[in-house]
Amino acid sequence: MSDYLAVAGISAVLKWTLHNALTANGPSAIMDPSIPGVSVGPPDLIATGDDEPVKLNLFMYYASLNPAFRNVGLPSMDSQGRTLSNPPLALNLHYLVSAYGKNEFDGEILLGWAMKVFHDNPILSQSDINTLLGLIAGSTPTPEVLLLVNTTLASQVESIKVTPETLTNDEISRLWMAFQTNYRATTSYLVTVVLIQSTATVKSNLPVQSRNVAAMSLQPPTINSVSPTSAAPGDMLVMIGVNFLGDVATDTMVQFDSDPPVPASSVQDACVRIKLPPTLPAGVRSVRVVRQVSFGIPTDPHTGFSSNSTQFFLVPTITTAPPISAAINTTLTLNVTPPVGREQQVALMVGDSSISLPARAPGAPDFSSTLSFPIPGDFPYTAPPVALPVRVQVDGAQSRLTLDKTTGSPTFGQFLPQAQITA
Numbered sequence: 176m177s178d179y180l181a182v183a184g185i186s187a188v189l190k191w192t193l194h195n196a197l198t199a200n201g202p203s204a205i206m207d208p209s210i211p212g213v214s215v216g217p218p219d220l221i222a223t224g225d226d227e228p229v230k231l232n233l234f235m236y237y238a239s240l241n242p243a244f245r246n247v248g249l250p251s252m253d254s255q256g257r258t259l260s261n262p263p264l265a266l267n268l269h270y271l272v273s274a275y276g277k278n279e280f281d282g283e284i285l286l287g288w289a290m291k292v293f294h295d296n297p298i299l300s301q302s303d304i305n306t307l308l309g310l311i312a313g314s315t316p317t318p319e320v321l322l323l324v325n326t327t328l329a330s331q332v333e334s335i336k337v338t339p340e341t342l343t344n345d346e347i348s349r350l351w352m353a354f355q356t357n358y359r360a361t362t363s364y365l366v367t368v369v370l371i372q373s374t375a376t377v378k379s380n381l382p383v384q385s386r387n388v389a390a391m392s393l394q395p396p397t398i399n400s401v402s403p404t405s406a407a408p409g410d411m412l413v414m415i416g417v418n419f420l421g422d423v424a425t426d427t428m429v430q431f432d433s434d435p436p437v438p439a440s441s442v443q444d445a446c447v448r449i450k451l452p453p454t455l456p457a458g459v460r461s462v463r464v465v466r467q468v469s470f471g472i473p474t475d476p477h478t479g480f481s482s483n484s485t486q487f488f489l490v491p492t493i494t495t496a497p498p499i500s501a502a503i504n505t506t507l508t509l510n511v512t513p514p515v516g517r518e519q520q521v522a523l524m525v526g527d528s529s530i531s532l533p534a535r536a537p538g539a540p541d542f543s544s545t546l547s548f549p550i551p552g553d554f555p556y557t558a559p560p561v562a563l564p565v566r567v568q569v570d571g572a573q574s575r576l577t578l579d580k581t582t583g584s585p586t587f588g589q590f591l592p593q594a595q596i597t598a
Contacts, residue, residue, distance in 0.1 A: 176263055176327070176330070176331050176332075176370050176371070176372035177326065177327050177328045177330070177331045177369060177370055177371050177372070178326060178327050178328075178371065179371055180322065180323050180325065180326035180327075180328070181326050181327070181328040181331070181369050181370075181371055182235070182238065182266070182268065182369060182371075183319070183322075183323040183326070184304075184308070184323050184326035184328040185235075185268055185328070185335065185366055185369060186215045186233060186235055186270075187215070187307075187308070187311050187320075187323055188299060188303075188304055188307045188308070188311075188328075188335070189215075189233055189270070189337070189366070190213050190214075190215050190233055191307045191310055191311055192292065192293075192296055192299070192307065193212075193213045193231060193233075193289060193292055194212065194213050195307075195310070196288075196292045197212050197213065201288055201292075202284050202285060202288055205229055205276070205278070205281060205284065206229045206230070207228065207229065210228045210229075210230060211230065212229075212230055212231065213230065213231045213232075213233070214230060214231070214232045214233070215232070215233045215234070216232065216234065217234055217354065218232060218234055218271070218273055218351075218354045218356050218359070219354045219355055219356040221275060221356075223275070223356065223357045223359070224277075225277060226277070227275055227276065227277040228275060228276075229275065229276040229277070229278070229281050229285070230274075230275050230276075230285070231272060231273070231274055231275070231285050231286075231289050232272070232273045232274075232275065233270055233271075233272055234270065234271045234273070235268050235269065235270050236269055236270070236271055236350060237268075237269040238266050238267070238268055238269070239266070239267045239269065240265060240266065240267070241265035241266060241267050241367060241368045243265070243368070244263060244265030244368060244370065245265060246262075247262055247263060247265070248260040248261065248262030248263065249262055253378070257378045258375060258376070258377045258378060259377055259378055260377055261372050261373040261374070261375055261377060262372075263370040263371060263372040264370070264371040264372070265368050265369070265370055265371075266368065266369040266370075266371065267365055267366070267367045267368060267369075268365070268366040268367070268369060269340065269363065269364075269365055269366075270363065270364045270365075270366060271350070271361055271362075271363055272286070272289055272290075272293075272361065272362050272363070272364060273286075273359045273360065273361045274286040274289070274359060274360045274361075275359055282359060282360035283360065285360075286360045286361075286362060289362075290339075290362060293337050293339075293364060296337065297336060297337050297338070298334050298335065298336055298337070299334065299335040299336075299337070300334055301329045301330070301334075304328055304329040304335070305329045308324050308326070308328075308329065311323075311324055312324040328369075331369075331370045332370070333368050333370060335366060335367075335368075335369070336366070336367050336368075337364055337365075337366055338364065338365045338366075338367070339362070339363070339364055339365075340363045340364055340365040341363075342363050347361060385472075387470040387471065387472055388470075389468060389469075389470050394418045394480075395418060395466070395480040395481065395482060396416060396417070396418045396419050396427075396464040396465075396466050396480060396481075396482040397416045397417050397418060397482055397483060398414050398415070398416040398462075398463070398464060398482050398483055398485045399415050399416045399417070400414075400415045400416075400485075401413070401414050401415075401462065401485045401487050402415075403487075404487050404488060405487070405488040405490055405572070406451055406487060406488070406489060406490065407451070407489070407490050407491075407492050407575065408451050408452065408453045408455065408489070408492065408512060408513050409450065409451060409453065410450070410451050411440065411448055411449070411450055411451075412448070412449050412450075412451055412462065412487065413446065413447075413448050414429075414446070414447045414448075414449075414462065414464060414485070415445060415446055416445060416446075416447075416464070416482065417444070417445055418444065418466075418480075419442060419443065419444055419445065419446070419447050419464055419466070420442060420443060420444040421466045421467070421468070421479070422469060423469075424442040425438070426466055426467040426468070426469065426476055426479075427439055427442045427447060427464060427465070427466050427467075428464075428465045428466075428467060429447065429449045429462060429463075429464060429465070430462070430463050430464075430465050430481075431452075431455055431460055431461070431462055432460060432461055436465045436467075437449070437452070447464055451489065453512060453513055454513060454514075455489055455513060456489070456513055456514070456515070456516055456519065456542070456569075456570075457489050457490060457491040457511075457513055457515065457519070457569035457570065457572050458488075458489060458519060458569055458570030458571065458572050459486055459487075459488060459489075459570060459571060459572065460486065460487060460488075460489045461484045461485065461486050462484070462485055462486075462487065463481055463482045463483065463484045463485070464481075464482040465478065465479075465480070465481050465482070466479050466480045466481075466482075467479050468480075488571070488572040489513075489572060490569075490572045490573060490574055490575060491511045491512065491513065491515070491567050491569045491572065491574045492511065492512050492574055492575070493509055493510070493511055493565065493566075493567055493574050493592050494510045494511060494512055494544075495508075495509045495510045495592070497591075497592060497593070498562075498593075498595070499565060499592060499593065499594040499595070500560070500594060500595040500596070500597060501550050501594070501595075501596060501597070502550065502596070502597045502598060503550050503551065503552050503553075503554050503556060503596065503597070503598060504550065504551070504552045505549075505550055506547045506548065506549050506550065507523065507547070507548045507550055507594070508545060508546070508547045508548075509523070509545070509546050509548070509565075509567060510544055510545055510546075511544060511545075511546060511567055511569075511574070512544060513544075514542035514543055514544045515542065515543060515544075515546060515569055516541060516542055517535045517539050517540065517541055517542070517543075518535075519569055519570050520569070520570055520571075521546060521567065521568065521569050522567070522568045523546075523548040523565070523566075523567060523568075524565065524566040524567070524568060524573070525554075525563050525564075525565050525594050525596060526555075526563035526564065528554060528555055529568075530548050530549070530550065530551070530554070532546060532548055533549065546567065550596060554596055555596070556596040556597055556598055558597075558598060560595040560596065560597045561595070562586075562589075562593035562594065562595050563593060563594060563595070563596075564576050564589075564590040564591070564592070564593055565592050565593060565594035576590040576591065576592075577590065577591050578590055578591075579591050
């Protein structure tokens with residue numbers, strides 16, 4: 176593959192292709208020997224008029240991506256961000272070849288001759304590039320030449336192809352208007368393909384020492400429903416569907432969000448049950464059934480089929496013992512389970528009033544079981560104070576209220592837990 180100097184290397188190789196042909200059998204008779212017959216640069220830097228030199232100019236006016244090599248070597252990184260490959264930057268280079276001269280027929284002679292040279296040399300092989308780079312190195316050693324002769328252009332697998340490119344009159348007009356200089360006889364060429372590739376270290380997998388193949392029908396597990404749709408940590412989540420059971424029940428696992436799969440509590444072909452872990456954050460959670468595959472080797476089991484993802488609400492639970500109370504302009508502190516993430520949206524609801532939890536500081540713990548709600552001075556309260564149902568909402572999932580059915584209880588027939596807001 177080539178390095179970033181390959182773009183300049185192409186321009187230099189094309190220039191010396193014309194230069195060698197010029198000294199061999201080109202129209203050198205009409206040129207001033209003291210002036211280089213071929214140059215590389217923007218047209219607006221070439222003097223025109225009465226003192227206009229007789230010369231050819233190459234100008235790379237545009238570099239585009241080569242569609243044939245655009246996706247070679249992708250993906251370049253794995254899910255962990257590790258580099259798997261160095262995909263090449265595949266470029267097509269677009270050139271204008273312009274002929275200059277103050278005398279009649281100068282432009283036509285030079286342009287016709289240049290087009291014949293490129294017609295006779297449509298492909299630049301590795302040996303051609305090496306030869307021309309050697310000639311360039313022996314020329315006047317400017318800093319740019321000393322840099323570009325070190326290009327690895329000749330080592331790329333693909334040959335360099337020089338192809339005539341057709342531009343419309345409108346495209347040519349726009350280009351020369353952008354150059355803001357006098358128009359001269361012009362043609363265009365497409366040079367393809369230049370493959371620029373990094374040499375950074377990549378992750379390489381070890382060779383395969385043994386192969387194990389297991390043939391099975393394509394019957395992935397499918398979840399049709401989940402119940403309950405609103406559950407708390409410790410509740411039993413039931414998934415109803417098909418194709419949950421593999422060769423053995425232990426091959427069926429349950430995955431929450433993007434966490435590693437965990438064993439299910441019970442597995443049947445159409446039903447999987449799992450007890451919700453206490454570490455799963457409250458809010459809208461996703462669940463899927465993962466069926467692993469065994470090949471009869473020590474590293475079993477391997478990841479196999481995965482079901483569709485289904486969502487459910489994991490509600491928080493208030494664990495603060497009653498009585499719960501706070502005064503306005505103070506802080507009401509509650510303990511909840513599961514722990515709440517620093518970036519989760521949390522609100523306290525007392526009766527029909529709501530208080531949003533302020534944003535946690537960047538240095539706060541990632542998860543906390545203790546939430547402190549500032550009670551504003553205008554929060555509604557009653558005198559004497561009345562206990563009202565209290566709930567905590569985390570990412571749209573509200574904690575549960577339970578109806579007190581204990582006969583003789585002071586809160587019989589009321590929803591628990593409750594909180595009092597006082598003056």
